[in-house]
Amino acid sequence: MGLLLVLLLGIEVPAITVRLDNDAGVRRADLEFAKSRAASVFAKIGVQVTWVEAADVIASHIQPPLTLVIANGNVETGAGLFVDALGIAQPGVRRAHVFYDRVLQVQTLRPAPMVLGDVMAHELGHLMLLSHRHSREGIMKAGIERRLLALTTFTKAEAEEITACIQALAD
Numbered sequence: 001m002g003l004l005l006v007l008l009l010g011i012e013v014p015a016i017t018v019r020l021d022n023d024a025g026v027r028r029a030d031l032e033f034a035k036s037r038a039a040s041v042f043a044k045i046g047v048q049v050t051w052v053e054a055a056d057v058i059a060s061h062i063q064p065p066l067t068l069v070i071a072n073g074n075v076e077t078g079a080g081l082f083v084d085a086l087g088i089a090q091p092g093v094r095r096a097h098v099f100y101d102r103v104l105q106v107q108t109l110r111p112a113p114m115v116l117g118d119v120m121a122h123e124l125g126h127l128m129l130l131s132h133r134h135s136r137e138g139i140m141k142a143g144i145e146r147r148l149l150a151l152t153t154f155t156k157a158e159a160e161e162i163t164a165c166i167q168a169l170a171d
């Protein structure tokens, strides 16, 4: 019995629940695509992301540890805004914003819901990667990927830090 428990714990998948506020009114189909795209970025490093939308949070009374707000760029975040930023992360309050109006203006071959999903994953990354900000490659690259359609993900070091952060949030 004990051994079985150890085996079960041994294969436990790191999982994080994220509150998602669609303040920008992104169309349902586009939002679902973006949610699944962002979750796929994390799935590539073995992390399971579960999205909980505002109405479900109110119904369940459970506040997820991280919040992602999809808003428009004129929103007040209290942390200052960079004109060229598609999103902004505030690790201190475990909340990030993605600016949908700016996402729609990115000149790219990629469809907007794909860009949205990648920016969501990038900003969520900032909430869990406190030791550094950007990488030269992968999803945490500083610049937006304009041509590549393929899914990019976190580096090995980033993946380890994210897993450790999820563990800390769960304790």
Ligand SMILES: [Zn+2]
Residues within 6 Å of the ligand: 122, 126, 133, 134, 140, 141, 142
């Ligand atoms: Zn960034």
